[in-house]
Amino acid sequence: MLSTPATGFPFLSVLIFSPLAAVAVLAFLRDERLVRWWTLVSTTALGLFSLALLPRFDTTTAAFQFTEHTPWIARLQINYALGVDGISLLMILLTTLITPLCVLASWNYIKVRVKEFMIAVLLMETTMIGVFCALDTVLFFVFWEAMLIPMALMIGVWGGPRRIYAALKFFIYTMAGSVFLLVAIIALRLKTGSFSLVDTMGAPLAPGFQAWVFAAFFISFAIKVPMFPFHTWLPAAHVEAPTAGSVFLASVLLKMGTYGFLRFALPITPLAVHQFAPYVLWLSVVAIIYGGFAALAQTDLKKLVAYSSVSHMGFATLGIFALNPAGIEGATLVMLNHGITTGGLFMVVGLIYERLHTRDLAAAAGIGKYMPVFAFVYGLFCLSSLAFPGTNSFIGEFLVLAGGFKVSKLMVACAIPGIVAAAAYNLRMLQKLAWGGVNNPDHTGLKDLNFRELVMFAPLVVFVLWIGLAPQPFIRLIHASVLHLVQQANPAVLP
Amino acid sequence: MNALFPFLPELVILAGALVLFFLTLGTGREATARWVSIGLAVAVFVGALLTSCSSATLFDGAYRVDAFSQLLKAIVAFGYGCIAFLSGGLRDIRTEARTEYYLFLSLSITGLLLLVSSVDVITLFIALELSSYPLYLLVPMRRERTGQRSQMESAVKYIMFGVAANGVMLFGLGYLYGLTGSTSLPVIIEKLPPLLGSPLALTGLALTFAGLLYKLAIFPFHFWTPDVYEGAANETTSLIASLPKVAAVAVLVRFVSLASPETTAIATLLTCLAIASMVYGNLIALVQTDLKRLLGFSGIAHAGYALVGFVALDQAGYAAALYYITGYMVMVLACFVVICHVSKDGTNVAISELAGLHRRAPLLALTLLVGIFALAGIPPFVGFMGKLGLLTAALARGHTALVIITVINSAVAVYYYLRIVRATFFGETEGEQTKIALTPAAIGLCVVLMVVTTALGVFPTQVVDAIANALPAAIALAP
Numbered sequence: 001m002l003s004t005p006a007t008g009f010p011f012l013s014v015l016i017f018s019p020l021a022a023v024a025v026l027a028f029l030r031d032e033r034l035v036r037w038w039t040l041v042s043t044t045a046l047g048l049f050s051l052a053l054l055p056r057f058d059t060t061t062a063a064f065q066f067t068e069h070t071p072w073i074a075r076l077q078i079n080y081a082l083g084v085d086g087i088s089l090l091m092i093l094l095t096t097l098i099t100p101l102c103v104l105a106s107w108n109y110i111k112v113r114v115k116e117f118m119i120a121v122l123l124m125e126t127t128m129i130g131v132f133c134a135l136d137t138v139l140f141f142v143f144w145e146a147m148l149i150p151m152a153l154m155i156g157v158w159g160g161p162r163r164i165y166a167a168l169k170f171f172i173y174t175m176a177g178s179v180f181l182l183v184a185i186i187a188l189r190l191k192t193g194s195f196s197l198v199d200t201m202g203a204p205l206a207p208g209f210q211a212w213v214f215a216a217f218f219i220s221f222a223i224k225v226p227m228f229p230f231h232t233w234l235p236a237a238h239v240e241a242p243t244a245g246s247v248f249l250a251s252v253l254l255k256m257g258t259y260g261f262l263r264f265a266l267p268i269t270p271l272a273v274h275q276f277a278p279y280v281l282w283l284s285v286v287a288i289i290y291g292g293f294a295a296l297a298q299t300d301l302k303k304l305v306a307y308s309s310v311s312h313m314g315f316a317t318l319g320i321f322a323l324n325p326a327g328i329e330g331a332t333l334v335m336l337n338h339g340i341t342t343g344g345l346f347m348v349v350g351l352i353y354e355r356l357h358t359r360d361l362a363a364a365a366g367i368g369k370y371m372p373v374f375a376f377v378y379g380l381f382c383l384s385s386l387a388f389p390g391t392n393s394f395i396g397e398f399l400v401l402a403g404g405f406k407v408s409k410l411m412v413a414c415a416i417p418g419i420v421a422a423a424a425y426n427l428r429m430l431q432k433l434a435w436g437g438v439n440n441p442d443h444t445g446l447k448d449l450n451f452r453e454l455v456m457f458a459p460l461v462v463f464v465l466w467i468g469l470a471p472q473p474f475i476r477l478i479h480a481s482v483l484h485l486v487q488q489a490n491p492a493v494l495p
Numbered sequence: 496m497n498a499l500f501p502f503l504p505e506l507v508i509l510a511g512a513l514v515l516f517f518l519t520l521g522t523g524r525e526a527t528a529r530w531v532s533i534g535l536a537v538a539v540f541v542g543a544l545l546t547s548c549s550s551a552t553l554f555d556g557a558y559r560v561d562a563f564s565q566l567l568k569a570i571v572a573f574g575y576g577c578i579a580f581l582s583g584g585l586r587d588i589r590t591e592a593r594t595e596y597y598l599f600l601s602l603s604i605t606g607l608l609l610l611v612s613s614v615d616v617i618t619l620f621i622a623l624e625l626s627s628y629p630l631y632l633l634v635p636m637r638r639e640r641t642g643q644r645s646q647m648e649s650a651v652k653y654i655m656f657g658v659a660a661n662g663v664m665l666f667g668l669g670y671l672y673g674l675t676g677s678t679s680l681p682v683i684i685e686k687l688p689p690l691l692g693s694p695l696a697l698t699g700l701a702l703t704f705a706g707l708l709y710k711l712a713i714f715p716f717h718f719w720t721p722d723v724y725e726g727a728a729n730e731t732t733s734l735i736a737s738l739p740k741v742a743a744v745a746v747l748v749r750f751v752s753l754a755s756p757e758t759t760a761i762a763t764l765l766t767c768l769a770i771a772s773m774v775y776g777n778l779i780a781l782v783q784t785d786l787k788r789l790l791g792f793s794g795i796a797h798a799g800y801a802l803v804g805f806v807a808l809d810q811a812g813y814a815a816a817l818y819y820i821t822g823y824m825v826m827v828l829a830c831f832v833v834i835c836h837v838s839k840d841g842t843n844v845a846i847s848e849l850a851g852l853h854r855r856a857p858l859l860a861l862t863l864l865v866g867i868f869a870l871a872g873i874p875p876f877v878g879f880m881g882k883l884g885l886l887t888a889a890l891a892r893g894h895t896a897l898v899i900i901t902v903i904n905s906a907v908a909v910y911y912y913l914r915i916v917r918a919t920f921f922g923e924t925e926g927e928q929t930k931i932a933l934t935p936a937a938i939g940l941c942v943v944l945m946v947v948t949t950a951l952g953v954f955p956t957q958v959v960d961a962i963a964n965a966l967p968a969a970i971a972l973a974p
């Protein structure tokens with residue numbers, strides 16, 4: 001079987017359930033300052049704890065590690081099965097990195113019902129880590145769906161003026177997609193006799209059956225990514241969500257869609273993937289171009305970043321469905337990079353909103369003059385977002401394009417306008433914010449980043465440059481898993 | 496004494512009903528009556544667990560005590576206790592009738608307890624009527640409001656439909672008797688299957704379903720649901736909405752299991768009923784503004800989901816249906832606890848009245864959140880686990896189209912459940928912000944129902960196994 005024996009200490013269970021323990025403590029805290037500090041301390045501690053996985057992780061094998069396996073509902077053959085490979089480990093580390101930063105980003109932004117908000121943040125963390133750890137399809141689905149509740153509440157309770165619309169749209173859209181995932185999971189269970197992901201991978205399934213299962217996967221994952229034309233919930237949710245909500249959405253939730261493709265679609269339905277890959281690739285190209293040009297037209301900063309997400313995730317799906325090592329490796333890096341860069345951009349926008357109470361590009365013009373450190377951070381994230389060489393996104397997008405080139409040169413050529421648009425909208429935003437309208441009297445009183453905000457951005461800045469200049473450690477982490485995945489997705493190559 | 500030991504839960508509740516009857520002879524005894532009912536619920540629960548290992552046939556083969564019946568009695572007793580607890584003030588029941596309320600409540604429960612043990616169709620029918628008639632009386636007990644007698648209208652509708660459905664059922668039972676020459680279910684089980692090819696047997700069986708589908712509020716027998724939910728007092732509605740459905744599913748298992756998976760006619764019939772109920776219930780629920788009415792239509796849809804398990808016509812399916820309806824009882828009770836406490840003066844609660852509930856009563860808001868998301872089938876609550884079992888059972892028998900329709904329906908249903916969540920949590924609170932004071936009993940009940948709703952979803956093994964182990968006894972009825 002494709003998994004190493006359990007290591008004894010249940011690392012993953014501890015990771016998943018620590019936030020719940022933190023919630024239990026939180027329930028007894030009354031003072032708001034204490035609530036904030038406790039959440040920050042507990043999420044940071046968990047972030048540091050998750051680093052303990054790295055030295056114990058064997059990068060030479062694609063097998064699932066840190067596995068745990070306990071019967072959960074014996075009669076239905078549902079197991080509590082956990083395990084990670086390089087890809088999911090990377091996503092878990094991203095989650096545990098982003099969560100404390102989200103707490104910091106909400107420090108002053110969230111003024112009402114702080115405790116409930118922090119509970120929602122911790123519940124999110126549990127479900128997000130759970131999704132990336134689950135090796136049982138039902139367990140995966142439980143975390144996948146349970147996440148909707150705290151996320152929808154986060155948008156609906158602490159969001160902007162149209163928060164109710166955004167929360168309902170987000171919930172119903174995602175739910176409508178995932179019910180098909182549920183049917184696919186059950187259908188697979190009946191065909192293969194197991195809810196286990198590991199057992200289902202590589203099971204010989206008839207091509208027709210695979211096509212149906214893939215269709216169900218595609219609907220639910222494409223909505224989550226979101227791929228064009230399923231993206232319409234995203235701008236609404238992003239714009240209305242509080243900063244932490246936007247960051248969670250961008251950095252982690254969207255990754256679940258692409259992670260779903262990598263974990264479910266490619267290994268389980270390889271034949272159907274090959275059959276449908278050309279169409280998905282073209283949808284990805286459309287997403288890259290559409291997201292880029294839609295972002296170019298926005299005046300609301302959050303909307304701008306939201307549409308840029310559509311474009312970036314287009315790169316991720318492009319890389320995945322290129323079905324070669326460069327493409328999938330690039331896609332995984334794009335997932336990580338988008339989590340860091342776009343998360344950072346949403347924090348920046350949230351910070352502007354906290355200071356100016358507007359997200360309008362024109363109203364925020366010229367603030368760089370008064371906030372030089374801020375302008376540096378912002379500039380760096382913008383450069384990263386347009387995949388400037390030396391920043392993290394360059395590596396990912398380069399690999400994706402290299403992978404895509406092997407599949408179809410025409411397609412990559414078609415994606416170029418989207419890349420140019422990325423440069424255009426990012427530089428336009430940067431130009432306006434840093435240098436435009438220097439004489440705006442409203443901005444004279446603006447304060448530059450304070451210590452909390454510096455701490456919030458520091459790790460992201462470090463990662464932008466680290467991945468950009470020395471990506472090798474990150475690639476090494478996922479390399480074996482990606483190669484194995486490519487092999488699974490190309491059954492003809494199998495011995 | 497020993498021979499009657501398995502009959503202990505029923506004896507306890509009959510004695511209790513007698514006590515309640517004497518209490519009704521005085522006045523102002525409602526507090527005592529309530530505690531007697533709660534005590535009875537505990538006693539029946541304990542009694543059912545004590546006798547769960549015994550297996551006996553009583554009263555010349557008309558009555559059977561086995562693991563299956565005792566498990567259901569325990570479930571019913573749990574619900575009975577919740578309802579007796581939740582009915583705190585009975586604010587909307589006429590003052591002079593409050594003691595009687597507990598008497599009829601307990602009598603109706605007696606009927607349900609007898610129902611799950613009856614293995615003779617005549618006993619079964621009498622038990623069914625015993626569980627129904629007190630309900631017919633409970634509905635009009637609601638306080639009269641000037642110029643509005645909706646509770647009377649509801650009661651008349653309820654009894655008319657009830658009697659008609661029971662009549663149809665009796666007619667069907669007549670056919671089964673005519674075909675097999677016996678009113679005893681074990682004999683019918685033995686003799687009917689070979690005859691199932693004949694239209695007469697199918698008609699008899701289908702007509703027999705009527706009385707049970709009426710209790711469940713399945714599509715063509717659902718007409719009473721919205722009006723009775725709306726017209727009856729909140730406490731009465733929480734009873735009607737929960738417990739009888741559990742017993743109805745249990746008895747339906749006995750009858751449907753007469754058909755084998757190959758009996759396509761029965762499967763087709765059940766499929767049609769399930770689809771009609773789901774689609775109808777969900778679509779009409781979308782536009783409701785009264786919370787109880789909305790839960791009424793959602794109840795029709797949920798009954799349809801439960802039938803999805805029956806369509807499989809095998810043990811996995813029946814077990815899934817029973818698990819689902821048990822979970823449904825808990826979820827819907829969680830919602831009704833909130834309704835009972837939110838309502839001012841016992842009136843009905845409009846969805847708009849939930850606005851700002853999270854400020855007025857955070858615990859109630861949380862309970863409603865858990866109940867609603869459980870009904871919507873979102874994990875980790877029981878609604879999801881139940882649905883997973885149902886869909887697995889139906890898909891295993893190749894009912895792909897039915898499964899797809901079911902999941903589309905549950906996606907549609909999310910919209911109206913979210914409307915409730917929206918009002919509760921997202922709604923702007925203008926006007927009064929009076930806190931809702933909760934008694935310790937209410938707080939306890941909320942916590943218990945939330946814990947059970949979550950626990951049944953996260954650790955369902957115990958209950959799933961108990962149901963699955965008890966089922967063969969219900970189906971085979973071997974002496």
